[in-house]
Amino acid sequence: MNLALSHYTGSQIQDLEDIQKSVIVVKDHLSLLDNLYYKFDSKLYYSGTPLEQLHCLNASADYALRTKKFEKTFMDLTKRLKSAYDICVGSEDLTKAHKDKIHYYLAVRTIIFKITTGGAPDVEQMNQKVRDLVKNALISDGVEEIFKLGDSTDGEIDIFDEDYLAKLEVIKQPNTKLQLLQQLLAKAIGELKKTNKIKGVDFSKKMNALVEKYNERDEQDVLQAKVIGDFSDEIIKLYNELREEMASFGKMGIDFEEKAFYDILISLAHKYDFTYPEDKLLELSKEVKEIIDDKAKYTDWNKREDIKAELQFDLMVLLDEWGYPPIDRR
Numbered sequence: 001m002n003l004a005l006s007h008y009t010g011s012q013i014q015d016l017e018d019i020q021k022s023v024i025v026v027k028d029h030l031s032l033l034d035n036l037y038y039k040f041d042s043k044l045y046y047s048g049t050p051l052e053q054l055h056c057l058n059a060s061a062d063y064a065l066r067t068k069k070f071e072k073t074f075m076d077l078t079k080r081l082k083s084a085y086d087i088c089v090g091s092e093d094l095t096k097a098h099k100d101k102i103h104y105y106l107a108v109r110t111i112i113f114k115i116t117t118g119g120a121p122d123v124e125q126m127n128q129k130v131r132d133l134v135k136n137a138l139i140s141d142g143v144e145e146i147f148k149l150g151d152s153t154d155g156e157i158d159i160f161d162e163d164y165l166a167k168l169e170v171i172k173q174p175n176t177k178l179q180l181l182q183q184l185l186a187k188a189i190g191e192l193k194k195t196n197k198i199k200g201v202d203f204s205k206k207m208n209a210l211v212e213k214y215n216e217r218d219e220q221d222v223l224q225a226k227v228i229g230d231f232s233d234e235i236i237k238l239y240n241e242l243r244e245e246m247a248s249f250g251k252m253g254i255d256f257e258e259k260a261f262y263d264i265l266i267s268l269a270h271k272y273d274f275t276y277p278e279d280k281l282l283e284l285s286k287e288v289k290e291i292i293d294d295k296a297k298y299t300d301w302n303k304r305e306d307i308k309a310e311l312q313f314d315l316m317v318l319l320d321e322w323g324y325p326p327i328d329r330r
Contacts, residue, residue, distance in 0.1 A: 023093045025084035030098065033077055033105050036070075037063070045104050050136075057137040060104075061111040062173035068215055071112065078109040103130045110134050115143055115179050142171045143180070165236070174228040181235045182211065188242050196260035198267050203242055210234055254285055261285040261292075265324065274325045284322050291315060 040063050045056040064074040085102055088094065094102075107130050138144040168184065171177040185207055193200030214231045249259035262285040269276055291314050301307045319325075 019088045019091055020093075022084040022088035023091050026081060026088060026094065026102065027098070029077055029081040029084065030101055030105070033074070033081070034101075036074060036077065042104065046100060050133075051140075053133055054137045054140045057107055057111060057133060058141045058173055058176070060108045061115065061137075062175045064108065064112055065115070065175035065179050071116075075109060075112065078105050082106055082109070106130075107134050107137075111137060111143075114138055115176055116183075118183075141173055141176065142167060143176065165239070174232070178228060178232050178235070181232055181239070182207075185235055185239050185242070188239060192242060192246060195257055196263055198260070198263040199245055203238070203245075206238055207235075210238065252282060254282055255289075258282075258285045258289045261288040269325070272325060276324055276326065280322065280324075284318075284324060287318055287322070288315065291318060 037060075040060065042056060042060060044052040045060070048056060064071050081102065085106075111134060135144075164184070168177060168180055171180065189200055189203045189207060192203060210231070246256070249256050252259065252262070254262065262281060265276070265281055265285060265288075291311065295301050295307055295311045295314075298304065298307055301311075
């Protein structure tokens, strides 16, 4: 055994070896991250004014969000960096320059995590200065404001409020704005699916087609503002179409749930290629809702086989009475 280590126990020697290995991992991952960001100028984070540091952090996060593949690579590397750094945080083999760079990349990771999930920033190993930088960066770019819109009520964000979209519109970083717009649309579609699965699935397909088209763009288009702007406009257009869909039942003289049943009846008519009078379809939708409401008064009605069988029978009788689908008597 090395004389320098002879006074350590076996577990302490193992701890030292783990720390040394972690230092190597940290340095390797810093090198990988530097290579990933070699086209990005991060000097202002280290030497700029507080405001310049904030702008640099936001721009750094936006840079990582330019493609899904780039974002995933960055988040995977910084996750492994953080795990290794947690083990060797006190090592003298890590210089101030190393630690400054670690804090920079972990700060960028925290901002991306907030943007993509809305979750609380992970700042355990950061000093107070960097924590404040992350907090202020999220505020300065308007991201924190987005996630606080519902705090005055029950903590829920009204995604159909004009104020929500207006606050998204003023975010300066294009990829950040785009990420938040996609989240907005996904949440809106989720709300629609709760009461109208048919239309919800339809809007999901439209959104997925848009995102797929955007993700498959040419490499030279990745950083083009026009491409990002066009996609943002498409997302907003689809979001507004969804809002119109959510309000369309009023013009039809039925409520939101009745509109969901109406859409189901319409989709079946299209699927099996038959027509049915529009006025009767609206009235039939109301009758369907009445039957559903009658069964919904029972606790766990949708899990009880007896209630479900009764509902199925009542619906079959109702549809037969209304001549849906119409029988070809030729």
